[in-house]
Amino acid sequence: MIGSLFVTGPAGTGKSTFCAAYKDWLISNDYRVAMVNLDPGSEFIPYEADVDIRETISLSQIMSEYNLGPNGAQIVAADLILENLEPIQKYLDELEDYYVIFDTPGQIELFTFRPGSPLLVDTLSDKKAMLAFVTDSVIASSPSGFISQKMLYGSVMSRFYKPMLFVLNKTDLISDEDLKNIISWEESPDLLNDAFMEEKQEMVKDYFLSLLNTFKETQMISKIFPISSRELYGFEDIYSEMSLFFTGGADTDTMYRDD
Template sequence: MKVIFVAGTAGAGKSLLTSKIHEYYTRNGAFTSILNLDPGIITSPYTADIDIRDHVDIVSIMRQFDLGPNGALMMANDLIASKIDEIQQEADRINPDYLIVDTPGQIELFAYRTSGPYFISNFVSEQKVGLFLYDGALVTTPLNFVSMALLATSIKLRLGIPTINVLTKTDLIADKISEILRWTTNVKALENAIAEGSDGETYILLTNILRSLNLGGFAQGLIPISNSTGDGMINLEAALSRILNLGEEVED
């Protein structure tokens, strides 16, 4: 069993991309299952084979501990770690080739509290990889792009697994994709774009961040994906196979 953790900011398209990856692998003959780790999700574009909501109930937490929605979400996310044995047993019983994990929408609750890194570190599998989603609707400006790259780097450090960066919602930003991808490999082009739209203080701050992150290319290899159509899935699967399968790709 090889595990793919799908992470990103709220609204970046984690659940939809999870469903697209599942469809792609299944269509090409791989036995694939989905683990929903978001205790606050109401509806999703997939049917989870394993669901944290079977073990952690937000409404019950609110009632039992007299908490509001935010407090209940914090507690629910912390409880994820306490349910790892039950979830591991379910996953081992299913024993898929690939287990795709849809992580909580509030990335800060999963990555920066103890439960997320603990779960990833202690969940037993052959290989693990993370996907960090750059929300295409948010990263069309240099300032937002650098901010997201900084967050992606921080999340990678917290979760401690190999990470692939994915640009989502490409169908909504068709006119900006080539420029965004150029920023990932050409720091000078990004610095010039920052200079055009920033004051001196912002420019200095952003360029200093860039120079700290970019020793070798902080977002190099950013893979564009359309969450609605699945365009780009072949490139994403190839990147996943390089980590999970030593380059042996699923037949398309």
């Protein structure tokens, strides 16, 4: 494969819709792409999967076999996926000049916080991986919502330490002014802090300002990618970033762990 994109983010932010729309965009621009569904709990997926984990792992079977509820079964499923990587890895190994997109479970903690997930990413991507953190513009258009998404993004980054794209999905649902605000907050921790103080006057100012400054100084989010997976725009920039990283000589070494 040329490289892979693991699509993660909170529940319902449009991960699967993004996977479907981005896959179509890649195909219509003559790129080869394979789709992998890693969410055993999804009832419907809006794309045709080349590999679908639901063919190997059945959530309802796990629930009855282990006597578990849906969340407990998802945890067992996440661990079972790790034991079943070999056939998927073999299949993906054959796809030489392909991009591979991985759709991940709706409950972000199942993918992000399970101990085996970094190994899963390295194994299935042959260590050529980026992550897309998909967030919902409506949530991010309030200062506290934006901060909460940034913190979650940082939390995902701390687990994988891979290049990550902050994908602002559903921008068709917010105004141009809201979008401008979000982008300005990313560029200026002071602006974000002022807006946040206006929203939540009772918060401890210094704590958040130093946190926001740290995010900025470390360039934790280097760029925001505003898209709409429904109205189908914004994919060129995501592709450019992937293409630069996987084929354009970007400095990949510093972003990969050695182990």
